[in-house]
Amino acid sequence: MTDTKKISNAIRNYVHNECDKEELDYAFSLFEEPYKNLEIRTQLYNVWETENYGQCSVPGPDEFNDMLLRIHRKINFTSTGKKVSRGKNLYLGLAKIAAILLIGALIGVLVVNNWSSSPVYFTSYAPNGSVSQVVLPDNSLVYLNSGSELKYAVNGKRGLREVYLSGEAWFDVEHVEDNQFIVHTPFYDVNVVGTQFNVKAYPEDNTVSTTLERGTVQITSSDQFKIAEDVVLKPGQHLVFDRQSKNIRLMNVNTRYYTSWKDNKLIFINMSLKELVTMLERKYGVEIEMTDSSILNYHYDGTIKNESILEVLDVLKETLPISYVIENQKVIIRHE
Known part of the structure; x- marks a missing residue:
């Protein structure tokens, strides 16, 4: 069986509650990292068409997330108050897909x-x-x-x-x-x-x-x-x-x-450098090392929206007595 046919069968059997345990495990493995296999999107478009979730024309690629959201909401609406295991599993299945793919x-x-x-x-x-x-x-x-x-x-x-x-x-x-x-x-x-x-x-x-x-x-x-x-x-x-x-x-x-x-904007008032460093590590997914613990007590006011981590560090360097270097993907901040 080709990969395309295997993916198609797994997705369709899953949403109709017809998977055996092996096929169910395979479906979950696809949904864990769907962005790695574009064929999954094709099969989900087919689900959209054949199951009539959208009640409208098939969305284009740029509207894929909206399609998933509408599928998710329609299943939620139609399954409310119904005590049927098949509808429940269909609802859970596509709710899962929507949750995974809604934001990249x-x-x-x-x-x-x-x-x-x-x-x-x-x-x-x-x-x-x-x-x-x-x-x-x-x-x-x-x-x-x-x-x-x-x-x-x-x-x-x-x-x-x-x-x-x-x-x-x-x-x-x-x-x-x-x-x-x-x-x-x-x-x-x-x-x-x-x-x-x-x-x-x-x-x-x-x-x-x-x-x-x-x-x-x-x-x-x-x-x-x-x-x-x-x-x-x-x-x-x-x-x-x-x-x-x-x-x-x-x-x-x-x-x-x-x-x-949640709007990709950080506002901080009188925040210690220690707290700010933790915030920056989370926001930018970087590791920051402080060579002098005394500078952690410095406080800072500011707003971060679309600035890169380097732009933020440059602003901090201009306003606080610190400098920084990047070594092996790690930001090292020193006291000046």
Whole structure:
């Protein structure tokens, strides 16, 4: 069998829930890195035509991402309230494809177990140097910041919509009556009905924070850690949890300082060079070494949008007593 025929059979059998285990594993291997095989796109266009997802002419190559999004949303709409395993697997399959291919930098892996009744999860990951966009099966929109990972329980415990975040993400949660949305972090949970908010929970950071733009969220204890009392945030509030002292600070802020990263823009006010270096490593996917720890206490104000890492370093060099060199793909910053 030719590769083209094998790919075609795997994709079609997958969306119709007709794969055996070997073919299912092969389909997943294709979807893990779809950008490496252009034949996958051809077969997905064929799915678009034969399954009548678009209800319109076949999109051109430049509209491929839009096609995937519309497939994803249509499956979500038509499968709502239906208790049929085939429709469910079709929905999960193309939702996975849409999540993987919607943004080029996004790497998504759907972990499906057709042979158990356990919750079904998929994981989306934004590598360092990229920001990824994910549309969840309930149509909630998520932006993942560099070096972040989001695991979503499609049919989570207790019937809840649940996500597990490592890193930073901005959420626009679709309101679903009597169906709560929960963001789990290692130190607290964020309980949501329908709202816009940002959660920052990188495992290597000393703090975990939540910023509310619209609606209401409630911060509650997680399974791993108990906070003294629940905290309800109002729009414009920013909560910071210190992982060492276990203290919580709640303040009123300009939320765009904490959410502009999703628009490829970083705003920092009185940020220490130590924090700034971590931010630059995540944004540009580079390694930065500081030869003198005393300069980490310098503070800086600024905005980064479309500048390259070299342009940012040149600006820092002009405003702070530092210099830099690049050795073996590593940026080394020295005190002047």
